[in-house]
Amino acid sequence: MTLLSVEDLTKQFGGLVAVDDLSFGVESGEILGLIGPNGSGKTTVFNCIMSIYQVTGGTVRFDGTDITDDKTHEIVNRGLSRVSQESNPIGSMTVRENIELFTFPNSIRSFDGGASDKAIASYAAQVDIEDALNDDPGSLPHADVRRLEIAKALATEPDLLLLDEPFAGLNQTEVRRLSEQFESFREQGITMVVVDHNMRGLMDLVDRVVVLHNGQKLASGDPADIVGDERVQDAYLAGEVSAVQ
Numbered sequence: 001m002t003l004l005s006v007e008d009l010t011k012q013f014g015g016l017v018a019v020d021d022l023s024f025g026v027e028s029g030e031i032l033g034l035i036g037p038n039g040s041g042k043t044t045v046f047n048c049i050m051s052i053y054q055v056t057g058g059t060v061r062f063d064g065t066d067i068t069d070d071k072t073h074e075i076v077n078r079g080l081s082r083v084s085q086e087s088n089p090i091g092s093m094t095v096r097e098n099i100e101l102f103t104f105p106n107s108i109r110s111f112d113g114g115a116s117d118k119a120i121a122s123y124a125a126q127v128d129i130e131d132a133l134n135d136d137p138g139s140l141p142h143a144d145v146r147r148l149e150i151a152k153a154l155a156t157e158p159d160l161l162l163l164d165e166p167f168a169g170l171n172q173t174e175v176r177r178l179s180e181q182f183e184s185f186r187e188q189g190i191t192m193v194v195v196d197h198n199m200r201g202l203m204d205l206v207d208r209v210v211v212l213h214n215g216q217k218l219a220s221g222d223p224a225d226i227v228g229d230e231r232v233q234d235a236y237l238a239g240e241v242s243a244v245q
């Protein structure tokens, strides 16, 4: 079943066409990699899906419903969540309070005033930060700050998680551990789209890859086919592909 469908998506910033008539689907239960060089439009695609940006043209459907013109909080309540490239915890709140804040968009929970401590601890435990719940986010190492961003997204109980550069700044052991955690998210029924420059980490994780260049789809297919695709190698990934071979 196609959970997310991006159809003929275009996003212009003045004269710049950041996303150019792009179409792709994400199957339920899949982990899809969205790759491409700097400036190829990956983050803009996520921003359009989440209605952070208003699209110039095209349609975004989630679970069969057109969500193109929905507001961001409505999209989150439908079961979509995004972990952005930037970490932005609220420094005056503990890790627990930061996670709790993200349980509020879910309308059912908000009647009860948010999630239980047990639920919050379980979101934290899914990314190994359960021992840091009472800490100030400013005191956490980089990897834990990134994990907190993922825990915040988990707190919205997503069916589809958009992850923008989740491996950035992590060492190989941390990348492997995070990949295992993404696999366990999948076992819980979460579908994922992952943008990252860490090709080794990404190709080991994803089922399928969509390659962007200049906002257009250059190629899509199995990770092995994409790594071996000369067009992709020559034009876009030369340096990064050599790292996985």
Ligand SMILES: Nc1ncnc2c1ncn2[C@@H]1O[C@H](COP(=O)(O)OP(=O)(O)OP(=O)(O)O)[C@@H](O)[C@H]1O
Pocket: 013, 016, 018, 036, 037, 038, 039, 040, 041, 042, 043, 044, 045
């Ligand atoms: N708010 C904005 N206003 C103007 N131009 C923008 C805006 N957001 C993105 N762009 C431009 O759109 C293009 C695509 O940017 P985007 O950040 O989506 O690429 P990306 O593939 O995510 O890059 P990176 O890998 O470096 O994060 C770039 O030329 C960028 O400068």
